[in-house]
Amino acid sequence: MIRFEHISKAYKTANVINDISFEIHKGEIVVLIGPSGCGKTTTLKMINKLIKPSGGKIYIDDKDIAQEETIALRRNIGYVIQQTGLFPHMTIRENIDIILKLEGVAPEERDKKTKALLDMVGLDPSVYMDRYPTQLSGGQNQRVGVARAFATNPEIILMDEPFSAVDPITRQQLQDELVNLQAKLKKTIVFVTHDMSEAVKIADRICIMKDGDIVQYDTPENILKNPINDFVSTFVGKNRIWSNPAFIRAQDIMNPNPVTAYQEVSIIKAIENMRLRRVDKLLVVDEKNKLIGVAPARLLNHHEPKSDPVSAVMYTPKVLATPYDSIVDLLTAVKTHDIHNIPVVGDDNTLLGLVTTSALVTTLSQQFIDFEEVANHD
Ligand SMILES: Nc1ncnc2c1ncn2[C@@H]1O[C@H](COP(=O)(O)OP(=O)(O)OP(=O)(O)O)[C@@H](O)[C@H]1O
Ligand SMILES: [Mg+2]
Known part of the structure; x- marks a missing residue:
């Protein structure tokens, strides 16, 4: 105006x-x-x-x-x-x-x-x-x-x-x-x-x-x-x-390319893929990239026979984040639910990324390093 x-x-x-x-x-x-x-x-x-x-x-x-x-x-x-x-x-x-x-x-x-x-x-x-x-x-x-x-x-x-x-x-x-x-x-x-x-x-x-x-x-x-x-x-x-953690959001710190598989894929293939990509969590999606479940490496490794589809071990994640959830929300969720990874989804449950606790820790330690730098300069 x-x-x-x-x-x-x-x-x-x-x-x-x-x-x-x-x-x-x-x-x-x-x-x-x-x-x-x-x-x-x-x-x-x-x-x-x-x-x-x-x-x-x-x-x-x-x-x-x-x-x-x-x-x-x-x-x-x-x-x-x-x-x-x-x-x-x-x-x-x-x-x-x-x-x-x-x-x-x-x-x-x-x-x-x-x-x-x-x-x-x-x-x-x-x-x-x-x-x-x-x-x-x-x-x-x-x-x-x-x-x-x-x-x-x-x-x-x-x-x-x-x-x-x-x-x-x-x-x-x-x-x-x-x-x-x-x-x-x-x-x-x-x-x-x-x-x-x-x-x-x-x-x-x-x-x-x-x-x-x-x-x-x-x-x-x-x-x-x-x-x-x-x-x-x-x-x-x-x-x-850093004095405004509410401004750091899931979309800023998530991995936008988590390892995914369709639920029909065999466990053996999924494990191999995860090994190559060095991750311990598999996100199960449908052909429209909608999240339908998660499967940690631990469960996949224990399951027999390994020719079974990943749907045999996947479960529904306890907590999901939206891209706009702040780091404060994410930390609260990690603490309350004792979880290590939070899938980030958009409308219709479309998978957008994965926030890992290591990303959270890196982000927070970055804060510490930056503060130190400033303290040294002042
Ligand atoms: N009547 C004037 N004749 C010549 N220069 C002027 C006149 N009034 C302001 N200026 C100059 O215009 C510039 C901008 O002034 P202004 O008052 O808008 O600054 P400001 O951003 O509000 O600064 P401050 O934060 O100090 O209040 C300054 O360099 C000032 O010296
Ligand atoms: Mg002025």
């Missing part, structure tokens, strides 16, 4: 935005992140026309904002900045009230709404409403800033490092609250930060910028897994994926 088309910005001295095109969908939280001076604030401020682009067009709901009346446009766009922008000589009530007043909301309605907004951001109106901003903590003031941005019930909210001035604990609370609020209210939020953990935590998509260009624009998961170049991997932090 917000679309940048070939946007550039040049000041006399330099180009600060080169030529960026990207789109932010309705109801999405997009985080702009990148080194200081890369153009995040500039990009944000072009959305509510605080900065005019030198070239290109920005569309909101397919309307060119250059053609829109600025006041009307901003009414539909909340804006939160680091310094909160609260008026210091006004109480919290007055700070919110003034926005509602400008919107032409009736006085009785304004009082109700101010209270509701403060409740929404976790501030008890009866305690805080008549205080001045200096009588609130940094985190509380940020909450008021957020409440104010929501006051006009805008479709879009722009947030420029809104939580950077508060302590880490409060910051995490504010992040959680923002995610919950967003889930409820489905605003489109463009959020600027320096902090990759913050980005990963709140973003639907992350836009990584450098020197006025967009380097990568993708979901947190894809950015962590497939950084497009060295800049992104360094910026993201090589090991961050």
Whole structure:
């Protein structure tokens, strides 16, 4: 719903935005992140026309904002900045009230709404409403800033490092609250930060910028897994994926070519095949590659006569994984069911691969090695 088309910005001295095109969908939280001076604030401020682009067009709901009346446009766009922008000589009530007043909301309605907004951001109106901003903590003031941005019930909210001035604990609370609020209210939020953990935590998509260009624009998961170049991997932090094990999925660590056989195949042939491929588990499939059973080498070796078909010893696996199950799910399954292999299946039970405990162990030890590497470098 917000679309940048070939946007550039040049000041006399330099180009600060080169030529960026990207789109932010309705109801999405997009985080702009990148080194200081890369153009995040500039990009944000072009959305509510605080900065005019030198070239290109920005569309909101397919309307060119250059053609829109600025006041009307901003009414539909909340804006939160680091310094909160609260008026210091006004109480919290007055700070919110003034926005509602400008919107032409009736006085009785304004009082109700101010209270509701403060409740929404976790501030008890009866305690805080008549205080001045200096009588609130940094985190509380940020909450008021957020409440104010929501006051006009805008479709879009722009947030420029809104939580950077508060302590880490409060910051995490504010992040959680923002995610919950967003889930409820489905605003489109463009959020600027320096902090990759913050980005990963709140973003639907992350836009990584450098020197006025967009380097990568993708979901947190894809950015962590497939950084497009060295800049992104360094910026993201090589090991961050490990602090997000939920992002490592069965499809990332499975063997996509496990040894399979039809159930009619003789045990002797199956054993030979497994020996050649050095595996201890046979996956039995039908001609459409649907998984119908498993047969471990141990059982196949003990069975007589070996001319029997593998169907004679195969059994139904206790646990199956989908490609999207996380490493956490897989480890839990291994532990709960005391198993060593988990077949990964898609729709209709189609076999996609096999996760072995050794793959899990390798993945986890990789984490250990990488951490050590980092510790040595720091
Ligand atoms: N009025 C101006 N005249 C000239 N250059 C400017 C002006 N405003 C901003 N710039 C430059 O544009 C570049 C981008 O600035 P911007 O504020 O968008 O960066 P940012 O990514 O938000 O950085 P930070 O993380 O430090 O907030 C910077 O190099 C800045 O010096
Ligand atoms: Mg900035």
